[in-house]
Amino acid sequence: MQAAGPPEALAAPPASVPFGEALKFWLRLGFISFGGPAGQIAIMHRELVEQKRWISERRFLHALNYCMLLPGPEAQQLATYIGWLMHRTWGGIVAGALFVLPSLFILVALSWVYLVYGEVDWVAGLFYGIKPAVAAIVLHAVWRIGSRTLRSPRQVPLLWAIALASFACIAWWKLPFPLVVAAAALAGVAGARIAPAQFAAGGGHGKADKRWGPALIDDHTPTPSHARFRRTRLAQVVGVGAVLWLLPMALLVVTQGFEGTLARMGWFFTKAALLTFGGAYAVLPYVYQGAVEQYQWLTGAQMIDGLALGETTPGPLIMVVAFVGFVGGWTRQVLGPDALFAGAALAATVVTWFTFLPSFLFILAGGPLVESTHGDLRFTAPLTAITAAVVGVIGSLALFFLLHIAQARPALGLPVDGVALAIAAAAALALFHFKAGVIPVIAACALLGMALRLSGAA
Template identity: 30%
Template sequence: MNNLPLSRLGEVAKLFFKLGVIGFGGPVAHIAMMEDEVVKRRQWLTQEHFLDLLGATNLIPGPNSTEMAIHIGYIYAGWLGLIIAGVCFILPAVLITGIFAWLYVNYGSLPQFSPLLYGIKPAVLAIILNALWSLGKKAVKTRQLLIIAVVVVLLTWLLKVNEVVALLLGGILGMIWLHSSNQTNLMLTFLTTGTLFQNTAVVTTGINNLSVPLWQLGLFFLKVGSVLFGSGYLLIAFLQGSLVNEYGWLTQQQLLDAIAIGQFTPGPVLSTATFIGYIIADIPGAIVATLGIFLPSFLFVLILNPLIPRLRSSSWTRAFLDAVNVSAVALMVVTTLQLGIVTLTIEKVPYIDFFSLVIFLISAVLAIRYRINAAWLVLGGGLIGWGISVLGYV
């Protein structure tokens, strides 16, 4: 029994380091891979518990997939598991991004991974679809929850309501409607007022100084990590507004190159901070920026995790959590649709990318029907994309 905690820490480290290495496709793909590993394969969590964690991470700032990794590590292996899961998931992306930053600063160019990514993207899309299917079956327990999910999809897809606002509206509507079935008029009122919410941005002040103090660089990324709700891609808006336009720490081209690195590398997209920190202040800058942007996630999870089971004890908060869970799945649906349009379409006739569609369909069958591990699907998709490029078809 004395070896149980140590063995669990080893399992956590091995799993999340692997996910950090193969985690292409952004937070939705990462969450899909985690669901496959910890719910279906290892059974560390029930589907309901996983959904509770997913709903909770959507309600606090920080990168959702990183916070899911931290939550799972904490539940399975205690506070050391919390640290190890988060560090192991983040570390591969940070190291790869740091290497690319060194190449960029010293040689002024980025490596080209387009052929590999061409095949990886449709494979990742299939992994997400598999997760959506299993999570959706568990989250949509009633007709009311299905309606709430549809409403959240419409709010975010058509009305462009902020993801966090849509999630909170879904939770509040569900709490009222599920707790008392005679509250449909109030539900419609909330839907009307929900369209008034708009995206918010971080407002910071500072001076334009090319010799950037490390404390100021770290403080900037700490602020971003503390308020970055929703998708990690919202980071781009913060960087543009502050680092390029206000402080002048980055040029527009450097920001575009940093974004490109975020797309090339696996793991959390917030590892872009490592690249930017290195450009601004070398290795110390990379370390400070990375710590600043990820540290809030560890603290938020440490505070929030013990409270999640209590939310199930009250009928009101249980209804709220059920609605938030189904709303989180709805947000994944919207993101998946957006990724699918980008991945499977082209601008010229026939408007459908045939090779991407084939990779997607094969990967979907392998994932859903035969439960092939996501790592093999990512590897296989990358190899097919590279082969198609060598043959000159793309």
């Protein structure tokens, strides 16, 4: 059945959007952007394309497909891109920053509650139920990303081989995540020459075939001058970005030394930001390797709890790094034992700054340049291979979570925690079969976990 055309009221494009009006929208988006990347992109599409008509569907999807080629949170980068397209550099900065800041403040507050009151029975019960739900959510992420990238093993056997190899490299051989990403990229470069048809599989978002009426930035609206590539502008943005990275890092090194916790966090999460191909789930194994195993800023159980908090707050899921920073700053007492909260909040802010700074640079500096290479197999094949590797990496993360929640419960005389596994199975059924949303699944599992803990059954 063919959709009806736009009503007469939509015959003319909307008037130009003042910067203040856009600012109010980006602030509101920061508080309502639940549901992970898919939910956040859906919210922006409904608001910006269908209702406000600030940008056409084709231009929206063009921006989205570009953001998907970059490391970092694609929904936050999409907001930055559209803000930049509409209101130049400050428009992009405001849009991207307001997508993150509400989540930072909320996570700082929830992290404090977690550390101070986490041992209280009903709070512990909530997290007991949430952990299996998170394991099911990660499994669902493996399926969601894998179904988009891998297709049939007969069609793309090389991509399947890359996915399985990356799973083994992380789960059994404990190889560093950056090494896995680099190997996958090299495989993509070679694959583009050996079997180009397999690596032409991309993660597009469909055809731009719907119309919602004329848009302010429409299909044939000329690219604004500030969005065209110029070497001088590229040099300026990269230079400012380098200063914005060097000054905070220098301050941390001068005040606490390069071996200090905050300086190490800044350096570590800069590297993590450059490796987030495929979204937050892809970089979590790398964060786990560094934050839990190498630096011991937090425990594995706390990492799972942090991911649960990240799933239940607005903003990009990669904001779980703010929880990692908060817990690490608290346990390492970065500002001394008398300023635990201030030190932890500072660490969360430092981690957020170094994690998201590259995302802004990718859009503000690289947007015009990288957009011109979209669809070039030499450019997209390595990224397709990386996405295939990401499927295996997330699979290893799911295995880790399942093994963790299944650990024996000596206090109850159980060799394995069958209750937690049953909750995980129920959550997986809700996600896969009933297509339930992430937030309702987490809420139901949290309430179930609290009831079991208070009743003594867990």
